[in-house]
Amino acid sequence: MQKLSDKDLFRQQGLIGGQWRRALSGATIDVIDPATQTVLGTVPDMGRDDTRAAIAAAAKAYAAWRTKTNAERAALLEAWHGVMIAHLDDLARILTLEQGKPLEEAKGEIRYGASFVKWFAEEARRIGGTTIPSPTADRRIIVLKEPVGVCGIITPWNFPNAMITRKVAPALAAGCTVVIKPSDFTPYSALALAVLAERAGIPAGVINVVTGMPAEIGAEIMANETVRKISFTGSTRVGSLLMRGAADSVKRVSLELGGNAPFIVFDDADLDLAIEGAIASKFRNGGQTCVCANRILVQAGVYDVFAEKLVARVNEMKVGSGLEPGVAIGPMINEAAISKINRHVTDALSKGGRIATRPAALPKGAQFTAPLVLTEATTDMVLAHEETFGPVAPLFRFETDEEAIAIANATPFGLAAYFYTSNLKRSWRVAEAIEAGMVGLNTGMVSTEVAPFGGVKQSGVGREGAQVGIEEYLEMKTFHIGGL
Numbered sequence: 001m002q003k004l005s006d007k008d009l010f011r012q013q014g015l016i017g018g019q020w021r022r023a024l025s026g027a028t029i030d031v032i033d034p035a036t037q038t039v040l041g042t043v044p045d046m047g048r049d050d051t052r053a054a055i056a057a058a059a060k061a062y063a064a065w066r067t068k069t070n071a072e073r074a075a076l077l078e079a080w081h082g083v084m085i086a087h088l089d090d091l092a093r094i095l096t097l098e099q100g101k102p103l104e105e106a107k108g109e110i111r112y113g114a115s116f117v118k119w120f121a122e123e124a125r126r127i128g129g130t131t132i133p134s135p136t137a138d139r140r141i142i143v144l145k146e147p148v149g150v151c152g153i154i155t156p157w158n159f160p161n162a163m164i165t166r167k168v169a170p171a172l173a174a175g176c177t178v179v180i181k182p183s184d185f186t187p188y189s190a191l192a193l194a195v196l197a198e199r200a201g202i203p204a205g206v207i208n209v210v211t212g213m214p215a216e217i218g219a220e221i222m223a224n225e226t227v228r229k230i231s232f233t234g235s236t237r238v239g240s241l242l243m244r245g246a247a248d249s250v251k252r253v254s255l256e257l258g259g260n261a262p263f264i265v266f267d268d269a270d271l272d273l274a275i276e277g278a279i280a281s282k283f284r285n286g287g288q289t290c291v292c293a294n295r296i297l298v299q300a301g302v303y304d305v306f307a308e309k310l311v312a313r314v315n316e317m318k319v320g321s322g323l324e325p326g327v328a329i330g331p332m333i334n335e336a337a338i339s340k341i342n343r344h345v346t347d348a349l350s351k352g353g354r355i356a357t358r359p360a361a362l363p364k365g366a367q368f369t370a371p372l373v374l375t376e377a378t379t380d381m382v383l384a385h386e387e388t389f390g391p392v393a394p395l396f397r398f399e400t401d402e403e404a405i406a407i408a409n410a411t412p413f414g415l416a417a418y419f420y421t422s423n424l425k426r427s428w429r430v431a432e433a434i435e436a437g438m439v440g441l442n443t444g445m446v447s448t449e450v451a452p453f454g455g456v457k458q459s460g461v462g463r464e465g466a467q468v469g470i471e472e473y474l475e476m477k478t479f480h481i482g483g484l
């Protein structure tokens with residue numbers, strides 16, 4: 001891999017019980033740079049037997065890991081955070097090469113990813129139980145918090161670093177051990193994190209990484225009774241499949257799934273602030289973000305001026321390799337992503353939508369697409385109902401608050417929602433009426449390690465980050481003491 005200052009961070013093997021391994025079958029898969037479509041390297045194409053070995057390694061490491069003191073686990077997580085920050089530039093470069101996002105955004109993701117490690121290192125020291133007043137004088141009742149056990153961690157390609165730390169850091173803090181299955185598009189960020197965890201002194205077997213066949217690895221994680229919890233971030237389709245698969249052995253599940261975020265701009269909004277929010281929320285990571293504004297609803301009185309301002313900003317965006325300075329939109333992850341975007345745009349144009357931006361200069365390469373503002377969007381268009389997952393900003397026109405709320409909620413998803421207004425009463429009314437796990441008022445950013453992250457409806461189950469994030473990896477044991 002080009003220009004890494006620490007070449008050992010580029011690891012092309014899986015990690016099982018402290019050993020860097022090939023697949024038992026010897027098979028490999030190629031990992032492609034989406035900007036150039038050249039092969040960056042290979043990773044093992046692991047399947048069921050490799051996954052079983054990784055689960056056994058995690059189970060073996062569990063006994064010693066869970067009995068370390070919380071302060072010891074916290075210190076190891078602090079050390080992991082320290083090496084992540086020390087290698088921020090290399091981690092960001094690996095991320096951009098395999099995923100495509102602009103390098104500055106990749107650095108932002110590494111900082112964000114590391115923030116969970118730091119946060120849960122701190123939270124590890126605060127895992128406490130409760131004492132419950134007993135109904136009789138001769139008894140005492142105490143609730144102990146204990147780790148859930150071995151966890152299967154399955155993550156997507158769009159945030160290949162942070163989606164791992166957001167799960168693994170609370171799992172480790174709680175005393176769990178993990179088997180990570182990163183996306184086959186972006187395994188190198190996961191493997192680099194595992195190299196750094198080893199260097200930080202996290203014992204062998206606490207973190208295991210299997211790369212390769214999603215369905216086979218997933219099937220073993222679902223069926224294996226040693227795995228007590230699955231934490232998944234990805235599409236609603238795969239999330240519901242995992243939830244069904246986890247049912248047979250009654251595993252706990254946490255699911256962070258797809259979204260279809262509304263972004264509502266009312267007549268009384270600070271329009272410049274709303275434009276900043278729309279740019280951040282819609283175009284970050286080329287629009288390949290679960291909390292991304294998918295439907296921009298603009299009240300009729302400010303529709304034209306908002307559209308004009310947004311178009312001016314989007315017209316300035318440079319498309320290209322994430323390694324090139326000044327690039328705002330990198331390549332999309334694969335050709336299927338480009339086809340989906342084209343399908344949404346073609347459908348919108350056939351139903352009266354209009355592209356208001358001028359054609360962007362695109363570099364060579366099948367995976368680049370132009371950022372677009374699409375005006376006169378309507379709710380019968382496909383992009384009103386499915387995640388576009390690309391840099392397309394459709395502007396819907398509305399008249400009343402009730403209409404905006406009805407459109408916003410007309411989706412089976414409920415991850416993030418955003419709205420802009422300067423009216424206090426409206427702020428409360430809309431915030432309470434919107435069906436979403438996270439609502440941004442006059443801000444386009446809702447992700448931080450200090451606040452709960454997660455969705456309602458088909459956007460997921462459970463929350464990550466904040467104090468509650470660690471609870472997902474803890475069981476309660478009620479301890480009744482009698483005969484006093």
Ligand code: NAD
Pocket residue numbers: 154155156157158159163181182183184214215216217218219233234235236238239241255256257258259289290291387415455459460
């Ligand atoms: P995906 O569901 O296709 O894949 C996610 C992970 O699941 C990958 O590691 C993949 O290899 C694996 N997988 C696929 N089939 C599997 C199977 N049968 N068994 C087990 N694992 C399997 O999603 P993606 O395309 O990688 O990511 C994009 C999706 O993730 C979008 O829908 C996005 O909204 C969502 N997402 C949600 C959040 C959130 O926090 N809610 C964050 C990021 C992304």
